[in-house]
Amino acid sequence: MYALTLLLAAASQPVDVAVMVHGAGGGGWEYHLWKPVFERAGWRVVAPDLEPSAEGLAETRFADYLAQVKSWCKREGGRLVIIGASMGGILALKAAETEAPDAIVLVNSTLPREVRRGTVAEKAPEIIRWANGPREETVAAMPDSSPAEIDFAWKRWRDESGAVVNEIRNGIPAMKPKCPTLVVLGQHDTDIPYTDGLRLAEWAGADVHLYAGMSHVGPLMSTRATEVSESILSWLKKKIMPSAQGASNAKPTNYFIHPEPNHRRRIVSRGWGNRQERSQWRSCFCEVFCLG
Numbered sequence: 001m002y003a004l005t006l007l008l009a010a011a012s013q014p015v016d017v018a019v020m021v022h023g024a025g026g027g028g029w030e031y032h033l034w035k036p037v038f039e040r041a042g043w044r045v046v047a048p049d050l051e052p053s054a055e056g057l058a059e060t061r062f063a064d065y066l067a068q069v070k071s072w073c074k075r076e077g078g079r080l081v082i083i084g085a086s087m088g089g090i091l092a093l094k095a096a097e098t099e100a101p102d103a104i105v106l107v108n109s110t111l112p113r114e115v116r117r118g119t120v121a122e123k124a125p126e127i128i129r130w131a132n133g134p135r136e137e138t139v140a141a142m143p144d145s146s147p148a149e150i151d152f153a154w155k156r157w158r159d160e161s162g163a164v165v166n167e168i169r170n171g172i173p174a175m176k177p178k179c180p181t182l183v184v185l186g187q188h189d190t191d192i193p194y195t196d197g198l199r200l201a202e203w204a205g206a207d208v209h210l211y212a213g214m215s216h217v218g219p220l221m222s223t224r225a226t227e228v229s230e231s232i233l234s235w236l237k238k239k240i241m242p243s244a245q246g247a248s249n250a251k252p253t254n255y256f257i258h259p260e261p262n263h264r265r266r267i268v269s270r271g272w273g274n275r276q277e278r279s280q281w282r283s284c285f286c287e288v289f290c291l292g
Helices: 002-012 035-040 062-072 087-099 135-141 147-154 162-170 194-204 225-240 264-270 275-284
Strands: 015-021 043-046 077-085 103-107 181-186 207-211 255-258 288-290
Touching: 015 062, 015 087, 035 043, 035 225, 062 087, 062 162, 077 087, 077 225, 087 103, 087 162, 103 194, 103 225, 135 147, 181 194, 181 225, 194 207, 207 225
Parallel strands: 015 043, 015 077, 077 103, 103 181, 181 207, 207 255, 255 288
Antiparallel strands: none
């Protein structure tokens, strides 16, 4: 009876939930380095794979994926955070419009229509064939990951719906988030330039964690992935834990630069980007902290 009482008491305790949405051609496995870090901090991690519609991958649309993400966003008495990487970023933004999370985290995120610039990229085919591709392509995409992590990802990439990718490229309209927002960027992201991420942060009124030398996949699967997830947890503690009640996300306040290991002095002295980019940072962020 005592054991049953303890179980019932534990079941009634509020649980903080982190919904983690993967990118195109990937799966929930992309967060396998983050998951234990969040779980040790007391979070329940929800990171399923996005599934094709019943009509098949070629007929899958953005709305199909969005409906799945919304279905994952179930509160368990505690806080709800939605985290999205790449394609998962715009899905997180859209889900936040109706699911009212306590915070969202956008990792090298694709851009909403309100932030996009330039012409639409070349139209993708009905199905983008990423599964069983050459290992060399994964090596090139993950220059800051270990060989074991590269093999882990290479064996798991999947094909993707071209229709979903085309919808995102054409621009998905989104509302500005009403909750604290963090934008995580890799300086060496060749898929979505980090300067695009800075514009996203300005539009969203978000804080920024910028990582030197990090690739598009790097925040999730590089040798520094644990560091990234721990920094996000620290940010969440400041923004949405009890001591942060009343904290506002009305305008960006913190812009963290995470240098590469052993390169702090060089990076801090040389700064980031060209004059125009540095001017953009000054117009968006009022404090700069260099963390190494």
